[in-house]
Every structure is written in structure tokens, then in C-alpha cells.
Amino acid sequence: MPEPVTASEQAKPPAAIPEEPKLSPAELKKKAKAEKQARRAVQKEQQGPPDTRPKGGQQKSQQPQQKQNKQASLDSKHHERPGSSQQSLPLRRRPSQSDATKEREQPKKGSKQVELFSHLYTQPRRHTIEGASKDIHPAVLALGFQMSSYEICGSSARCVAMLLAFKESIQAYTTPNNWALSRHLNSHYLSPQIDYLKSCRPISMSMGNAIRWLKNLIGKVDPNMPEQEAKDFLCGEIDRFVHERITISDQAIATTASAQIRKGAVLLTYGKSSIVEKTILQAYANGTEFRVVIVDARPLFEGKQLATSLMRAGIEVEYLPFSGITHAVKQASLVLLGAHAMLSNGRLQSRVGTASIALAAHEEHIPVIVCCESVKFSDRVTLDSIVMNEVAPSEELFLPARVEAHAENQASNQEISKGGDDANGGAVRSLRDWKDIAGLQILNLMYDVTPAEYIRMVICEYGSVPPSSVPVVHRLANEGM
Template sequence: MADTNPQNPTAGAELSPAPAKDQKSPKADTKQAQPKPNGTEVTATGPNGEKLSGAELKKRAKAEKAARREREKADRQGPGGGVPHSGGQDKAGNQKPGKPWQKVEVQQHKDDSVAGSKGHHKRTTSTAAADHQKNLALRGKGAQGGAQAAAKPPKDANQVSLFGHLYGQSRRTTLAGVGKDVHPAVLALGLQMSNYVICGSNARCIATLLALKRVIESYTTPPGHSLSRHLTSHHLSPQIDYLVSCRPMSVSMGNAIRWLKLEISKVDPDTPENEAKEDLCDSIDNFIRERITVADQVIATSAGGKIQNGDVVLTYAKSSIVQQTLIEAHKRGVQFRVIVIDSKPLFEGKHLARALATAGLEVQYSLMHAVSHAIKDATKVFLGAHAMMSNGRLYSRVGTAIVAMTANEFDVPVIVCCESVKFTEKVALDSIVSNEVAPPDELISPLPLTHTATTTTTTTATATPDQTGAATAGEAQGVKGSPLSTWRETDNLLLLNIMYDVTPAEYIKMVITEYGSLPPSSVPVVHRLSTNS
């Protein structure tokens, strides 16, 4: 007699004749319909009601298993968790830990909880999808609670929403929390930049390179590492991160640091460490001399030749290259007058007016509100640059665009003096997308002074030589008696202290670089030449 026990299907297949094509295989029947422990019989069917073969059942089981694994992976990576609960039993009858994607079920009968998984059939796709939707709802509460627990602190109500993407991390003003890997020279430099003791694109670039030079001199390559690989990633990166936390890098600083990293990557691993460090320090000195010092001399000579006798040169704030240009023209014996336009909070024009007056030039000092009156006497406008963008626009101290547009309105040529190290491949269309936001308290001024800060050079002599824009900014913070001292508590009042603005290229007559005089449209060409050289 044939053995038809489902546990031994092979024996039954040997004694029974082969079934016809339209007959169903006993093997398939036994796998399609297996009795449940309670005596009921369940038949697995497809979406159209047809019975599934063993291969189809196996394929569907594999797909369900893959779907469960995907849900498990998604739940582990999701922000919220599910509701903890019992996860059922394994084949040995032991309790399994609960999993977040499993459906929470109420135990109704003791027999159902004791029964093993051997006799249970797998859930169909429709049942799994329904349970998944319920589990999503359950996880929604957990995810919402987790999001609330890990929610970021509320946004500062005193921030201007249009520039909200620029605020980011507050500027570092102390050494609290600084890593031990930061060099003391870099620590001092960061605080000096944050407090405007070192201000200006060229000054910050030179100071950064000199500080990194000291970092390289004190560096020792660990055993088993090469200088070209370890110095940049493990030693220079903490220094740069600290400087960025004190104040965002200028374009010239970014170009100089990229150049330095490229030079480090070119160091031959077979070169002795002392020789490699000496070569890097010499390269830094050559970069400062060629790209900044000598470039400034060439620009000052070229731009100074455009100043004629009887000219009235108007400039804004303070630029080291403009100052050098004006002094160079004065040394050649050209008789001209200078108008310095200035604005808060840094009042950099005071230092320029003092330096020019000390050199023997006739200087007129005015604030921004008088630019439309001062421009009537001007014959040329000389401006410095923080950066020249690839689309020919000038990125400089906030207020520069107003001066350039006013000069264009009065048909006064605007000349920009800029080194090629300040050129960038970036494009700027406005001052909103990319800018630097300084603390708004720097805009708060004390009560009006008894004298007027207008025209003569004697006005600028009241400040001591060691005073900087930081003194003005620090004096403004916490000023008692100022009308804006309680601005944070005043409704509908916000202070925005952005550092730079963008001047359209059509307002610029000429850009003078160490490569010569060129129109703003030629900026990307010069940038490519200076980068490849």
C-alpha cells in the first residue's frame, strides 16, 4: 500500500503511477493545503483565486521575507520607534523579542500563544500590506514623539527671516571648548579676526598663511605616516575649522589654503621631513611676496598713474591697496584731493583718513549719508575689493554698491583695485544668497557726540593709532542710553548687520590687477591664468 504521509512524500511517489497532465500532483496538494493545529484547512490562492504551485508559494514567501527585511531596515533608520511588544515565539517555543514593525495583537486564547510556527502558514501579501499600514500609524506616534524630543531649539525671533540661512553658528569670541590640537598662534589669530583687530582681506590672508607656517614648523610626522597625507587631514584641518568658527574665511584665504594643500600633496614621500617642512615654509613666503606684496606694488603703480593733477578721488571705507595707490601718486608729486566715505559699525575709513593725512594728503571725511553731496566734487572713484566674482560683479564691504551706483548716476568712473588672489569662479547675483552676518549689537551706537564727524582731517585725529573697528563694535555692545539698547524687547524691530554687498558689473569702469587693466567681463580669464600659473 502506498505511503501517503505528507512527511514522506518520496515513498508515495515511488509506488503510485505518474499523474496525468490535467491531474494535480499529490505533492502539490499536500503543500497547498496543510491542516492547522485546530483542525481547519487553509488553501493558498493567487490574486485571481487559482491555487498556487509549490514554486509559486516559495517565490511569494521569499518576496514577503524580503519585504519584512526592508521594513525592519527602514524602521531602524527612521527617527521614531514603534510600540514595544511581544514578538511571538520561535521554533523551540521560546519567546522572541518584540520588533517595531510587528503588529500588536491581543492574546485571546492560550492555545494560540503556545502553538509553534511549524503549522502556521505565512501571511498573504494583502494581509501584510494591511498590517504594515496599521504599523505605520503606530510608528507615527512614536516618530512624532521622538521628533519632539530631539527638536531643535526655537529660532531666534530677532533674526531676519530673509537672511535666516546666513546666521548659522554664532561667532566664537572665547577659547572655551577649543580642541587641544589647535596651535597657539592660530588661537590668537582667530580671536583677533573675530574682534576685528585683524581686518581686511589681504591682512587676514597674510596672517593666516603666517600662522599656518608656524603650525608646519612645529609639526612632526607620526611613525608609519607620510607628511603629505597626515599633515593636511590631521593637523591643518583643526586649525582651519577653528578659524572658520571665529569668522568665515575670505575668498583670498580660501584660495591660499587650497594652494597650500596642493603644495603639501606634491611633497615626495621620500623627502626628509625637515627638508619638506623647509620647502613648504619657503613656498608660503614666496606666495605672500608674489601674489600679494609684489602684486600690490604693481597695482599701485598702474592705478596711481591714472590720477592727474587737480583730481578729486573718492573712496569708501578702507582698502590697503587703495591706500597704497593714493600714497604712491602723492609721492610722484601729483596734486589731488581725497574724499573718504565711511559708515558704521567698523568705521574703517577713519584709519584710512588718518594714514593719508599723516602722509601729507588733503583729506575730507564724510559718512555715507553725505555721499550724494560729496560725489559732486569727485572726478574718479577708487574702490577696494573683497572678491571679484566670475560674472564681473564686485563683492566688497557693505555700502560699496551705493557708492558705485551714485558715481554712475553722476557719470564718475569707478575703478576697482584687486589682486588676482581675490578672484573666484563663483557667481553672485545678489547679496542675499551668500554673505556674512555679524552680531547685530555692533550697530548700536552711543548717544550723538557734541561735535560733527564731517569734513576736516582734525576729526580723524581723535582716535588713537591702536584703535580699530573692534573698539567701535565693542563700545556699541551694551551701550547704556542708546535709543536701540533695548531693541530685542521692542516689537517689530529687527537689526541686520551684513558685512558685504554685490556691485553690478555695469557700474564698474575698470578692474586693475597685477596682470594689467581689464574690464569686469575678463575676470574669469585672469582667474584661470592665475590658477594655472
């Protein structure tokens, strides 16, 4: 992006040369100053968010600058050249920041990133061990891949798996000489592990809470404690955390929530949440007669797993694609939703599509209940689903090869029957060619945010609370206040 700008800057001044002699030295100084400011403004703009349509945006910003350029002297131009290169170069030269240059170059190639969400495309998900720090414990390495491939999926599951992996890695840790465990473990050992996990998939709210708790705990370890003892202490605490905050919490929530399922109820749920699954199974074990309607969506089809497990348990299950929401809501008497996180303004962040379910249920006056452990409560607030979200690889939205081949056959048949007279030469493309199609973007969001007014009740281990009480519970549970 900088090239066209500097080129145009260089191109303009020669045209302005004839004007130059008229200017007095004082004026020259003034112009040079103005010029410098303009340059800075341009530079700033360049470093701003990447623009998908560089032409339109930049031409406009150059308009005022061109006027100044016309009157600019040759001297100022000489100043300008090294200046501009100086300002743009450092970004490229920093060897540690190869990612930064990559990011800067990405908008150039047809921009496959949706502009609204450009802040979410940090780096592509890691699927290889390549480039991972050698300090990273194998258990964490393995966990990273399991997360990036959705093998371990779901906020609580990821949190538990992470803590267990950390337990192993803490056991494998030895404090270097001259360091206290409490000083070294956090910043030099645990942080790279966390960064690695982040590079596999952005961490969830529950993981964040657990990490904060763990770091806090490590920081408080008595420096005089023998290393092995300290490590055992930490592992014991982690076990306790998992047990208290997740295992027991789940049981408590399932007990409370299953009491909400009355005889003859038609329970609507979306995707798959482990806590909802537990609730349903518990209600079924209690002998309640009810029916479950599961709505599911591309691309993860998590609801199918839930449907399978409920069906095997013997529960009557109805399964609908996302397009069948209205149909599902019509029969439902209760909506149970899982959570990725409960935000402090009472909004629910959960698998993308949850908000539509909650909205439809709200419109039909069906109670929407969220089951959520307090470890997923967060102090963050957000109004829309755009600022805080996760963008998954677009490739996940491709259809399975079998289906696509079929579609392609159909398409090519049609092409033949048409005589192939169109200009594209029968180049029937599929979605897999999306990188070659300029202007086509595929957006695969992970979460959306459900407004608090659609949520009737949040069931956590502290009891059933309205969404407005989320910050209170969060302070109680996660900040110990």
C-alpha cells in the first residue's frame, strides 16, 4: 500500500517546479511544515485499519495533499523521501513481526476478509507444530490441535482440558536457578503455553477466567516452599478448581434446571451444550416425560451429537435444520440454551444462531433459560456480535465433497445441454474456488450475542438469577468479592 502513495508524491512535484522561485524562504518554511504534517496524516492513515478498496479511499485522502504538493519545493521533497521511507520501513524490518507484514499484505490480494470483522482475523489457526516454542509441553501441544480441529469443543470442555494439560506441564516444570517459582512459572513457562493455545484457537471466556485464577494462585505461592511441594500444591488446587467450579457446578445446575422441565414439556435447544445435555438426561432419569426438539446449523452440526446421545438414552428427539426455527418454536414450551459466556450486561454469548432461537422463542412467549457455570461469567460487556467474536476458517463452510461433486455434475450437464455458448467457456466454478473470485467472501462466525431481554433466567450454581444479576455473580465467583 505505501508504494502508490509515494509514487504519486514523487510524480507531482516536478509539475510544480515552475512555481517554486516565487516563494520566499519564509513561505518555503511554512510550506515545508504543512507538507510534513500532511505526510504524517497520510502515514497515519496507512497504518490505520486496512482498507479493502484502497483506490477509492486513498484517492480522496490525497485530494488536499495534492494541492500542497503543487506548491512544495524541491528541498522539501528531498526531505520527504528519506522521511517517508524511514517511517514505513521499520514495520517491515522487524524480524520478530513477520505476522505484521503478512497482515499488511493480506488486503492486497483481493481481500478475503470481511471488512467489518477485520479485527478478528488475527492469524490463521495453527494446525501444525511448526514454529511452536520448544518449551511447550507435549500435552499442551496435543491439546492445541484438538482445539483447532474442534475435537475438544465447548467452553467448559476446553477449560477443563486446558487445566489438565497445565497440570501435566507444571509437573514437568523445573524452576531455573536464582528464580522463584512464583516469579518464573507464570511469565516464562505458562505464558508461552497459553500463547500457543491462543494460536490454535482463540481462548474462551472460561479459559480466561481459569488462567487468571491460576496465575493469581501461582503468584501467591510461598517462595520458600520446596519446588515439588509447590507443584503438588498447584496441581491439587487445579483439581479442586475443576471439581468445584465445573463438575459439581454442572451437577447443581443440572439438578436445578431439570426441575424446570415439567411433564409433557417440549424442550427446544440449539446445537450442543454439555450442561444442557446433562440437564436433559437428568430430567429423563427423574422420570419426567418430555420431548426434545433440537435445532442445528452448519458447519459444526453439534446438535447432531446431542441428538445421537439423547436418542441412545431413549428420549424422543426431533431434529431440525436451522431454517426450521419457526416450526420448532411453535411446538416448544421451554428453551434451554448453553453458553459460551455470560457478559456483564446480561447478554449471552453463545454459538452463532443462538440469538435467533432466543428471539423466535421470545416472540412466541416461550421462556428462554440459559444454563451456565459461573466460570463462564465475564466482566466484559458488548452490545453486538461484531466486536467480540471469533472467525473460523471459511473453508469449513464448504459442502462435503460428495454433495459438491453431485452439484457440479448437474451444473456441467446443464452446461452441455446449453451448448456451452457463454463467454466463461463453461467454467462452472464451485465454492471451493472462492479465493479466485474477486469480491467473494465467506464468513464463518463462531458466536453471536443474545440480547438480555430475550433471556428469562440464567441458571448457575449459585441459583437461578435474571440476566441483570450476571455481574454480581461474576464478582462473587470469579473475583471473590
